Amino acid sequence: MKNPIKSVLAPILVTAMLLSCGDQKKKRGADARTVTRESTKAAHNDQYDPGTGWQLAWADEFNGETLDTNHWNRQVEKAGRFNDEWQRYTSSTENAYVEDGNLVIKAKHESDTHGMDQYTSARLNTAGKFTFKYGKIAARIKLPESEGLWPAFWMLGANIDENGGDTPWPQCGEIDILELYGSKDDAVVEGNAHYANASNAHTMMGAVPYKLDQGKFADAFHIFELEWDAESLHWFVDGNQYASMDLTAEELSEFHEDFFILLNVAVGGSFAGRPNDSSIFPQYMYVDWVRVYESIE
Numbered sequence: 001m002k003n004p005i006k007s008v009l010a011p012i013l014v015t016a017m018l019l020s021c022g023d024q025k026k027k028r029g030a031d032a033r034t035v036t037r038e039s040t041k042a043a044h045n046d047q048y049d050p051g052t053g054w055q056l057a058w059a060d061e062f063n064g065e066t067l068d069t070n071h072w073n074r075q076v077e078k079a080g081r082f083n084d085e086w087q088r089y090t091s092s093t094e095n096a097y098v099e100d101g102n103l104v105i106k107a108k109h110e111s112d113t114h115g116m117d118q119y120t121s122a123r124l125n126t127a128g129k130f131t132f133k134y135g136k137i138a139a140r141i142k143l144p145e146s147e148g149l150w151p152a153f154w155m156l157g158a159n160i161d162e163n164g165g166d167t168p169w170p171q172c173g174e175i176d177i178l179e180l181y182g183s184k185d186d187a188v189v190e191g192n193a194h195y196a197n198a199s200n201a202h203t204m205m206g207a208v209p210y211k212l213d214q215g216k217f218a219d220a221f222h223i224f225e226l227e228w229d230a231e232s233l234h235w236f237v238d239g240n241q242y243a244s245m246d247l248t249a250e251e252l253s254e255f256h257e258d259f260f261i262l263l264n265v266a267v268g269g270s271f272a273g274r275p276n277d278s279s280i281f282p283q284y285m286y287v288d289w290v291r292v293y294e295s296i297e
Helices: 004-041 250-256
Strands: 054-060 087-089 096-099 102-109 119-121 123-125 135-142 149-157 174-179 188-196 202-204 208-211 222-228 232-237 240-246 259-267 283-295
Touching: 054 135, 087 259, 102 259, 119 259, 135 149, 135 174, 149 283, 174 222, 174 232, 188 232, 188 240, 188 250, 208 232, 208 240, 259 283
Parallel strands: 087 119
Antiparallel strands: 054 283, 096 102, 102 119, 102 283, 123 259, 135 222, 135 283, 149 174, 149 259, 174 188, 188 202, 188 208, 222 232, 232 240
16 A cells, blocks of 8 residues: 555655756856856966067957957857757847956856757857958967857858858858867867868868867866968967968968958757756856967068
């Protein structure tokens, strides 16, 4: 014979346990945010040196109270617009804002379920406001972490039709200064470049990874650089070159035109894996500064 008291208490206990697990997950996210914000406040011990032969041409140090709209566009896109990604990109100051001298891109889980359009994030670009051809671009960034996260610092050809130009992707060209795939390894970033070959088909350099000797990219700020001239591209993390690409082939004409800058945090997608119950939200990408230098040699 069933014990009536146990029959009544059992579902109550299960519900309490589930609520407790959910609260603990939210608390872990809140605790991580508190620790991270304190660490970013004290992280502006910038001693970056671009090296000889470079002079500053453009920069955003994110020292104001709000995002500088003379520099950046907030790109608004519905979920699934790119690569079957689950987030929608918003213009909300909840998803991109300036705080403690950093640009913050915040990826949020907006419901209790995983799937398309259950997340919000931000995709910022300088299209129509700042473009350049050749030089050195660098940024000091503290990356997010978690299953299914896909943060990036990258560039697109200024003539892309997505932002008012007349050229489709990949004919416009794309340079990925950094991409991190949380479903792979939070200690690894990748550099890559995309273009159209002589047959007008999508081709890429092929992703080249850079792995930290210890820790992960969410633990601290790191400096990501790209050097670009008429002959080649070179990728660096904290001053260490890890990838290069020759640009002298005739089919690489995309890389001899102006490009603009993008910063974003995608959630899910065809290449990034999917968030799940182990993923912690919200997640934050902190950008201390972005700088572009021109050669004076």
